[in-house]
Amino acid sequence: MKKRTVLSMEQALSMPSATLRFAQLGWRVIRIEATPFGKGLPGDPNRYIGANVVDDDRRTYFIAPNVGKEAIALNLKDPEGQAVLHKIIQELEVDVFCCNTLPSRYEAFGIDYGTLKGVKEDIIWAGVSAMGPEYPNVPGYDPAIQAMAGYMELTGTADGPPMLSGVPMIDLKAGDEVFAGVCLALAERAETGKGTRIDVSMLQAAASWLITTLPLLDFDCDPSEITRCGNEHRKFIPTNAYPTADGFIYMAIGNDVQWKRLSEIPKFASIANEVRGTNDGRHKERESIHKDVAAVTIQYETKEIAADFAAATIPHAPIHDIPQVSNLGALRDKLTKTATPEGKTIRMQPPAVDIVGGKTELSFPAKYSQHTNEVLSQAGYSDEQRKDLLSRGVIA
Numbered sequence: 001m002k003k004r005t006v007l008s009m010e011q012a013l014s015m016p017s018a019t020l021r022f023a024q025l026g027w028r029v030i031r032i033e034a035t036p037f038g039k040g041l042p043g044d045p046n047r048y049i050g051a052n053v054v055d056d057d058r059r060t061y062f063i064a065p066n067v068g069k070e071a072i073a074l075n076l077k078d079p080e081g082q083a084v085l086h087k088i089i090q091e092l093e094v095d096v097f098c099c100n101t102l103p104s105r106y107e108a109f110g111i112d113y114g115t116l117k118g119v120k121e122d123i124i125w126a127g128v129s130a131m132g133p134e135y136p137n138v139p140g141y142d143p144a145i146q147a148m149a150g151y152m153e154l155t156g157t158a159d160g161p162p163m164l165s166g167v168p169m170i171d172l173k174a175g176d177e178v179f180a181g182v183c184l185a186l187a188e189r190a191e192t193g194k195g196t197r198i199d200v201s202m203l204q205a206a207a208s209w210l211i212t213t214l215p216l217l218d219f220d221c222d223p224s225e226i227t228r229c230g231n232e233h234r235k236f237i238p239t240n241a242y243p244t245a246d247g248f249i250y251m252a253i254g255n256d257v258q259w260k261r262l263s264e265i266p267k268f269a270s271i272a273n274e275v276r277g278t279n280d281g282r283h284k285e286r287e288s289i290h291k292d293v294a295a296v297t298i299q300y301e302t303k304e305i306a307a308d309f310a311a312a313t314i315p316h317a318p319i320h321d322i323p324q325v326s327n328l329g330a331l332r333d334k335l336t337k338t339a340t341p342e343g344k345t346i347r348m349q350p351p352a353v354d355i356v357g358g359k360t361e362l363s364f365p366a367k368y369s370q371h372t373n374e375v376l377s378q379a380g381y382s383d384e385q386r387k388d389l390l391s392r393g394v395i396a
Helices: 014-024 060-066 079-091 113-119 142-148 169-192 202-207 214-219 256-263 266-271 279-284 286-297 302-311 322-326 372-378 383-391
Strands: 005-009 028-034 070-074 096-099 124-129 196-201 239-244 247-252 316-318 337-339 345-347
Touching: 005 014, 005 079, 014 028, 014 060, 014 096, 014 124, 014 169, 070 079, 070 372, 079 113, 079 372, 096 169, 113 124, 124 169, 142 169, 142 202, 169 196, 169 202, 196 202, 239 286, 247 302, 256 266, 256 279, 266 286, 279 286, 302 316, 372 383
Parallel strands: 005 028, 005 096, 028 070, 096 124, 124 196
Antiparallel strands: 239 247, 247 316, 337 345
């Protein structure tokens, strides 16, 4: 696999999560942050979120999305800073440029596709924004888009308030769409020699996942089918989290055959009746079914119920906390790792898929502007030129 060079004007999570996937492939990823201005802390605000790890600008929330990357600081409000960016693209033969700033800033910063295509004809350009370039001044924040895209309406108990997902799903979805789009664009470039512009709207990407709800509008659905239902499944009964003597277990009955196998387990014989033999019938008695199942599961420890379900080939899973997830046999040896400057190993999320040659140990995130001198030197700037740019605030 050819190693590519990605230059990314990124902050927060949506774009850093995308470029992390390139770093996991072993590609060179250089993140651009702004030079200091005003009294604010310099660079990506996420640098300063969470507990201090090794220094003030590499805190816990910043680590995982930014391992394996280099960091430079440019003043892209200054035409000379833009000229530096363009020279880096040319001299380092950058394959992909990414950004997740407001679309209204693209031209002002000299990072719009038209400008960068003029710098390097075959560049692949990818931008993430809240609602696409047609809405250039709307900021893209995961919780706000979860609310706007209906995710909060679909999350939580039926009689409770709307809720956010436990993970920043839309940031990560947008990042994955960038990754997929860039891979497709590289394949097309290999055939045509042409670059591509990729615009990822967080709202549209999120709405693309409404596959089990939005189409129901034109089927005159009952309102209960497109709102919150807690841990239940809207269609398959019974599917839910059920209490056990020592915790909870999740069970998912996906068809009538599985229901039959469930009701044939001696512990659960009492839950069966003639009406419940079909999923349509179980819909009619969904509330009483959930109560009946819970009345059984609460009497036994999770491992005993899990053993019964496994023997009957009933889809199920214990509800793990995050430490338990990190120790799952299917994941434990696939976790990515980094090491602090002092040598402490930090376990992180696994790659999404196993790729031959992919990197599972990545360098610790760079300090703010750590690689500015190195990258500019590679782009042909002399020591004197770099000192001059630094003295005038073009770089940091």
